[in-house]
Amino acid sequence: MKFVAVTSCPTGIAHTYMAAENLEQAGKAAGHDVQVETQGSAGTVPLSDDVIAAADGVIYAADLEVKGKARFAGKPYIDVGVKKAVHDGEGVIAAAVAAVENAPKAGTPEAAAMAAAAPAPSSSGGGTRNVGVGTKVRQWLMTGVSYMIPFVAAGGILIALGFLFGGEGVVYKTYGSASQPGGMWEGVVYPDIAGGLPAKFLSGDFDAVLSAAGFAGILFVLGKISFFLLVPILSGYIAFAIADRPGLVPGIVGGLLAGLLGAGFLGGLVSGFAAGGIAYAMTRLRVPKGVRGIMPVVVIPLVSVTVVGLFMIFVVGKPIAAATTALTNWLNGLSGSTAILLGVILGLMMGFDLGGPINKVAYTFATAGLTTAIAVQSTGQAQPALQIMAAVMAAGMTPPLGMALATAVRRKLWTEAERENGLACWLLGASFITEGAIPFAAAHPLRVIPSTMAGAAVTGGLVMLFGNELRAPHGGIFVLPLVSSPFLYLLAIAIGTVITAALVILLMSLDAKNTEEIAESEDAIEGVAA
Amino acid sequence: MTDLITEDLVILDLVATDKVDAARQLAQKLQAAGRVTDLDGFLADVAAREAQMATGMPGGIGLPHARSDYVTVPSLGLARVPAGVDFGAPDGPATLVFLIAAPTGGGSEHLTILAALARRLVRPAFRQTIIDAPDAAAVASYVQGEVGGQ
Numbered sequence: 001m002k003f004v005a006v007t008s009c010p011t012g013i014a015h016t017y018m019a020a021e022n023l024e025q026a027g028k029a030a031g032h033d034v035q036v037e038t039q040g041s042a043g044t045v046p047l048s049d050d051v052i053a054a055a056d057g058v059i060y061a062a063d064l065e066v067k068g069k070a071r072f073a074g075k076p077y078i079d080v081g082v083k084k085a086v087h088d089g090e091g092v093i094a095a096a097v098a099a100v101e102n103a104p105k106a107g108t109p110e111a112a113a114m115a116a117a118a119p120a121p122s123s124s125g126g127g128t129r130n131v132g133v134g135t136k137v138r139q140w141l142m143t144g145v146s147y148m149i150p151f152v153a154a155g156g157i158l159i160a161l162g163f164l165f166g167g168e169g170v171v172y173k174t175y176g177s178a179s180q181p182g183g184m185w186e187g188v189v190y191p192d193i194a195g196g197l198p199a200k201f202l203s204g205d206f207d208a209v210l211s212a213a214g215f216a217g218i219l220f221v222l223g224k225i226s227f228f229l230l231v232p233i234l235s236g237y238i239a240f241a242i243a244d245r246p247g248l249v250p251g252i253v254g255g256l257l258a259g260l261l262g263a264g265f266l267g268g269l270v271s272g273f274a275a276g277g278i279a280y281a282m283t284r285l286r287v288p289k290g291v292r293g294i295m296p297v298v299v300i301p302l303v304s305v306t307v308v309g310l311f312m313i314f315v316v317g318k319p320i321a322a323a324t325t326a327l328t329n330w331l332n333g334l335s336g337s338t339a340i341l342l343g344v345i346l347g348l349m350m351g352f353d354l355g356g357p358i359n360k361v362a363y364t365f366a367t368a369g370l371t372t373a374i375a376v377q378s379t380g381q382a383q384p385a386l387q388i389m390a391a392v393m394a395a396g397m398t399p400p401l402g403m404a405l406a407t408a409v410r411r412k413l414w415t416e417a418e419r420e421n422g423l424a425c426w427l428l429g430a431s432f433i434t435e436g437a438i439p440f441a442a443a444h445p446l447r448v449i450p451s452t453m454a455g456a457a458v459t460g461g462l463v464m465l466f467g468n469e470l471r472a473p474h475g476g477i478f479v480l481p482l483v484s485s486p487f488l489y490l491l492a493i494a495i496g497t498v499i500t501a502a503l504v505i506l507l508m509s510l511d512a513k514n515t516e517e518i519a520e521s522e523d524a525i526e527g528v529a530a
Numbered sequence: 531m532t533d534l535i536t537e538d539l540v541i542l543d544l545v546a547t548d549k550v551d552a553a554r555q556l557a558q559k560l561q562a563a564g565r566v567t568d569l570d571g572f573l574a575d576v577a578a579r580e581a582q583m584a585t586g587m588p589g590g591i592g593l594p595h596a597r598s599d600y601v602t603v604p605s606l607g608l609a610r611v612p613a614g615v616d617f618g619a620p621d622g623p624a625t626l627v628f629l630i631a632a633p634t635g636g637g638s639e640h641l642t643i644l645a646a647l648a649r650r651l652v653r654p655a656f657r658q659t660i661i662d663a664p665d666a667a668a669v670a671s672y673v674q675g676e677v678g679g680q
Contacts, residue, residue, distance in 0.1 A: 010582050013632055013641060014595050017648035018587060025652060041597070041632075041641045063583075087588050087620060 003027060003096055004047050005036045005059035006066050009082045012041030019061045019085035026089030032097070034059070039067055047071075057100040059092060061085030076103030138443070142415075143241035144272055145443045148234040149421045155226030156428035156436050158219050163431055163478040166216025227435060231259045231268035234442060235275065238268075242276025246283050246296060250275035250304035254312050261317035262324065264356020265438045269445075270316055275308045320357050327361045339384065339464040346388065347395035347460025347496075351453035354399055355435040366392035367473045386469035390483060393432050394468075394493050395460040397476055399452035400429030400436030401493065402500025406451075406508075409501065413508045418443070429497075432476035444508065451504035459496030466492060534643055535606040535673050538563050540666035544609035544627065549586075549617045550577070553594040556607035556629040566631060568600040575600070576629070586619025589657055593617070593648075595630035604644065605631040608669060610661065626657060646677040 005023050009015035020036040027034030035055070037047045044067065058077035060066055061084065076099045078092070085092050162170045210218060235255025239247030254271030261267065282300045291299065327349075334342055349362035369385030407414050407422025414422065421439050428436030441448040466488040472479040483489045539559050546552035553576050560566040575596035579585070585593040592615060607629035614623030628651070630644055650656040656676065663669040 011579055011595060011597060013597065013630060013644045014585065014593050014648045015583070017645040018593075018652050021649035021652040038645065040645060083583060 001056040001097060001100055002033045002054050003035070003057050003059055003093075004052055004055040004072065005034055005085075006039055006062050007036055007082055007085060008039040008062040008064040008066070010063060012039075012064075015063075015082045015086055016040035019082045022089035023059060023061065023085055023092060026093045030090065030093050030097075032093060034093070039064065057096050057103070059085070059096050061092065076100045140238050140241040140273075140276065141269070141443050144234045144236075144238035145439045146417055147237040148230055148442070149417055149439050151226050151230050151233055152421065152428070152436060152439055153424045155223045155230070156424060156431070156433045158223030158226060159433055160223075160427050160431040160476075162216045162220025162223060163475050164216075166213055166220065167475070167478065170213050170216050170220045228259060230435060230438065231265055232256045234265060234438075235268040235272035238272030239276035239279060242273070243279035243283060246279040246300045246304065247276045249301045250279055250308040253305050254308040257309060257312040257317070261312065261320060262357045262360060263312070263316055263320050264353045264359065265435075265442055266353050266356050266445075267312070267316055267320070269442060271308060271312050274311055275304060278304045278307050324357050324361055327358065328365060331361065331365045339387065340461045342388065343391040343395075343460035343462070343464030344457045345460075346392050347457035348453050350392060350395040350434065350460065351399050351456030351500075352449060354437050354441055354452065359396070359434060362392055363396070370471070370473055383469055386471060387464055387467060389473065390468040390470035390489065391460045391463040393470055393474070393476070394463045394489060395456035395496065396434040397429050397432050397493055398455045398459045398496035398500055399434050399441075400425040401497040402429075402452060402455045402504065403437045403440045403448070404429060405497055405501035406504045410505045410508070413505065430477045432474055440504075447507035448504055451500045451507060454503055455496040455498075455500030457496075458499050459492050462492035462495060463489065468492070532603045533670075533674050534604055534647070534677060535608060535670045536563070537666040537670040539565075539605065539607045540669045541607075541609040542666055542669075544611045544615075545613065546609075546611060546615045546627075549580070549592060549594065549615055549624075549627075552592065552609060552611065552615045552624075552627050553577075553580075553629055556594075556609055556627065557631075559607050560601075560605050560629070560631055563605070565603050565605040566598075566600055567602060572596065572598045572600040572631065584618025586617030586624055587651060588619060588621050589651075589654065590614070590622065590625040591617075591619070591651055591657070592624030592627040593630065593651065594627070595632070597632045597634050599634050601631040601633045604633065604641075606647065606673065607631070608660070608673065610669075626660060643677050647673070650676050 003023075005020070007016045007019040007023070009019070016038050017040060020038045023036055024034050035047055035051050037044060039062065046068065049071075052071055055072075055075060058072045058075050060077060060079040061082045062079075063082045078095050078099045080092050080095065206218065206221070213220065232252045232255035235258060236248050236252035239251025239254075241247075251272050254275045255268045258264065258267030258271045263270070279300060282295075282304060285295075287295060331345075334345065346362045346366070349358045352358045366385075366389045370389045404422045404425035407419050407425075411419055418440065421436075425436040437448065437452055441452065466485060468486075468489045469484045470479065470482060472482050475482075480486050480489070539556075541555065541559065544552060544555060546555060550573075554569075554573055557566060557569055557573055557576070560572075561569045566572045575598035576594045579596045580594055585595065587593050592611075594617075607627075609627040609629075611623075611625050611627055614625050615627065617624040617627070628647075630647070632641065632644060659672055660669055663672060
């Protein structure tokens with residue numbers, strides 16, 4: 001561990017320095033790095049901000065008021081007095097180690113409270129920042145997002161590879177099942193692709209996948225499994241950031257439920273915060289000594305998972321199911337209205353929750369129509385259902401493409417991890433994997449979601465205006481040959497992409513100073529995680 | 531700059547009744563060398579400091595010290611006390627007594643030297659070398675060399 005210490009004594013010529021030497025030596029002997037600021041009469045050489053920032057804990061071995069105490073705000077500390085440091089350096093170091101180990105992890109409410117309780121840093125102090133509630137919330141979000149991003153990249157690229165090697169047919173070949181509701185393509189029944197855990201994954205019937213769709217099918221299924229973990233990981237690590245280890249179990253289980261209930265990543269945010277809050281509250285409970293031992297291994301996991309699980313199923317899941325039904329009915333009622341308006345509405349839905357329940361309603365609406373239209377096999381005249389499918393796919397491509405463009409042209413607005421996710425988003429967007437934008441939307445929901453909705457709405461409306469038709473349920477640019485008027489189709493996608501990128505850059509820039517601050521703390525989080 | 535310590539300021543075999551006596555005998559050496567102008571005034575400052583917190587240090591060290599108006603140059607009196615004298619340290623009586631006398635005014639240069647001395651006191655090798663030194667001159671030159679003074 002790394003410690004910083006401040007020593008001082010009344011005369012400032014003996015104890016101050018003996019304590020400093022003793023702490024350094026005792027620290028070295030115990031394998032810790034101790035940097036001491038001697039506030040003695042020989043003048044004080046202040047510790048550098050870098051040293052303070054890197055320190056795990058602070059030792060005050062000072063009999064005088066510590067100068068510049070605000071510099072150490074928020075770090076775990078012990079206050080022992082100079083005499084103890086002179087006489088028992090080992091004991092002081094051991095106590096400091098214990099203080100760090102028992103301290104709330106950075107990023108928890110208690111750490112925030114410690115930081116808030118400390119006096120505001122003077123301008124000369126430098127290097128310290130007051131962490132507000134909004135910043136805390138975003139740090140929790142970013143912790144979840146930073147753990148989720150690799151799943152997005154792995155899953156998205158595997159799915160895209162599945163398309164690349166297997167063509168659009170890989171979708172219904174791997175999902176096709178006569179017993180499951182879904183659409184039909186070239187005489188094969190396939191279920192809804194947008195969410196849920198396909199039964200084949202649970203039964204582990206990979207032979208069936210292999211024989212139906214070959215190696216491409218396996219890649220595709222691997223990608224879908226990675227994607228299925230998106231929301232649980234997001235939720236789990238948000239809760240982890242809030243409550244440390246106890247948050248992980250209710251967070252992951254809650255996130256899994258959010259996925260199964262079709263609540264999407266927004267549901268995952270809800271479960272993550274709920275799980276983190278409950279787990280954190282439980283770790284703060286004062287319990288009898290006899291129970292304390294089984295709190296972390298039995299009581300907290302049991303209670304927190306139960307509470308979060310019931311909450312997700314009954315408080316979150318039921319309304320979502322009702323809303324989904326209502327939205328679907330509403331959309332069906334809209335079928336007679338203006339095609340362009342319908343395209344705009346579907347676009348708004350696709351861009352809103354990026355694979356969540358609203359997105360799924362729009363997508364299911366389109367594939368259901370596609371099934372009917374293909375079953376009818378009428379040719380020679382414009383088919384609204386095929387246009388709707390085209391509009392929905394295009395609108396689902398613009399959110400990741402727009403974010404990819406935004407990270408490419410305004411790199412400074414994003415963290416390193418976000419920029420890399422932006423690179424992956426080119427491929428994910430091109431493959432109609434709307435989920436690629438989730439890391440951005442989860443981290444900056446109020447700035448990203450309006451932007452993705454706007455771009456997707458314009459693209460959806462344009463596709464309806466151009467009258468493009470699509471005969472495949474999925475596939476992005478891999479099914480471009482199946483789209484009528486492909487150039488106009490690409491134009492519609494490009495316009496939506498630019499609108500999303502421009503809008504999100506504008507919204508992020510409005511708060512650019514804050515964003516930079518967040519970026520710093522994110523890098524710190526990633527440093528810890530690495 | 532005057533040396534912090536010379537062989538005149540070293541007592542190789544001090545016999546003292548208590549820590550006040552030990553400090554007084556060392557202070558008399560400082561006075562004899564012209565480094566302390568008023569023996570009783572200086573000892574009162576040392577006693578005042580001692581009253582704040584005992585200056586017995588781990589490893590058998592007594593470290594009476596004061597910044598005083600009656601000190602002309604930063605000085606260190608050093609005594610080996612084979613029989614030991616109690617300076618209030620938890621781990622037993624002091625067998626080495628360092629009397630640090632610092633002037634109240636002046637620059638921080640001498641304080642840096644005293645800081646270096648204080649840091650050395652923590653190291654067992656430093657103490658052992660003093661204990662093993664053959665004579666007062668050896669003690670003085672070793673300490674002076676260690677703390678980096680002229």
